[in-house]
Amino acid sequence: MLTKKVLNVGFEAIVIEERRSVGIDELAHYPVFPEELVEFLRRAIPESRHDELVWSVALTARKPSTPEGDTHGA
């Protein structure tokens, strides 16, 4: 979905540099995830998903070099 959005706005040469799962235990280290929120997530989300809740994806892409690459906010 993310790579599709990047492609659809006009980027090219998309490379997934890294992809890894992120669980609730890792999110708990972030100050934007206070204890109350972490506990809420543990209650609201099935335990089977606690260790792989979301994915961290790192990608690179390039703006085309041709004049058509200037989409001016398509």
Add this chain to the structure above:
Amino acid sequence: MAHFTDVAARAIIRDTYAQIVPGSRTVADRLYAPEELEGLPKAPVDLALGVGHPVRHARLRSGEIVLDVGCGAGIDTLLAARLVGPDGRVIGLDMTPAMVERTREHAAIAGFGWVEVREGLMEAIPLGDRAVDVVVTNGALNLSTRKSRALAEMLRVLRPGGRLALADLVVTEALPEDVLRSAPALAA
């Protein structure tokens, strides 16, 4: 994201990040190499909120002009500044005034006079067309309610042939409705 209007979502996110207090360096230690963190001011390290290492993947070169979208307290802005050096330029962008001030302060402490920080939205980047060589963004895009608009803006401000290095969280399976309606979860 459809559970909140654009205005409401931004207000929630802005308020959350304005009040954030530094945690430990656990996040930074997990994402960055020890030698990268060495010599940086303590505050941006303790306030690292990213989810990956786009600066590493951007393969920055001396003299490049870099835009850091959603710079937060500035750890990636500072790392980029170190790599492009004083012949380059790094622009940090954040919609939260408190984070803009923090990054300015941290850049000044680090002695990186080639860093400037602007307040603004990733959906309306306050730069002209083809203004930068590289855009990096770390864990910010998921906070946008208009991701395609934000990405289109990143494309617009890049020079032809310019590079994007992005790290973000993606959900592959729908989250429960309770989570989607949660304001704290939105901001996190």
